[in-house]
């Protein structure tokens with residue numbers, strides 16, 4: 001039987017964060033995450049408690065249907081699989097379907113699910129760690145949400161094999177304090193760079 005993937009939404013925009021900020025691409029947002037159910041009543045017991053993404057529900061689509069939807073959003077051929085947690089569902093069949101239509105492929109993952117067999121089919125790997133237990137310890141960029149962590153806790157990630165490191169202030173009611181704290185850290189070192197959710201600043205999804 002043909003596999004179907006739970007997909008919350010597919011949309012074209014500019015990447016707002018991290019090292020590819022400003023780059024046009026299509027986002028495929030999968031439904032579901034292994035660190036939170038997505039329901040408010042479960043937030044207190046979630047392993048990731050500060051999520052602001054709606055990843056519940058959506059459609060069940062085949063790999064070719066997803067690739068068709070991506071290709072229908074005319075523009076530069078880059079697609080980013082995100083979520084929720086994309087590594088729970090992303091597989092070779094879907095990556096090959098996207099690549100078969102000429103797309104370069106990126107993933108934004110929380111890093112808790114190994115990507116092993118998928119690596120040769122991924123052009124870019126961004127890990128945004130939400131727990132200390134990482135199965136993905138190498139990639140193009142590591143993007144850490146700043147939530148008031150002490151400098152030692154941030155710098156611990158530098159031991160991992162990423163080409164660049166980004167610190168992004170937590171969104172929400174504590175934003176200004178988190179921005180101030182992130183800037184205080186960033187201006188006193190040279191390894192990490194600032195990431196902002198610029199898509200939100202300019203009104204893009």
Ligand code: SF4
Nearest residue numbers: 033036048051084110
């Ligand atoms: S890991 Fe990502 S998608 Fe999952 S709950 Fe945390 S922020 Fe949300």
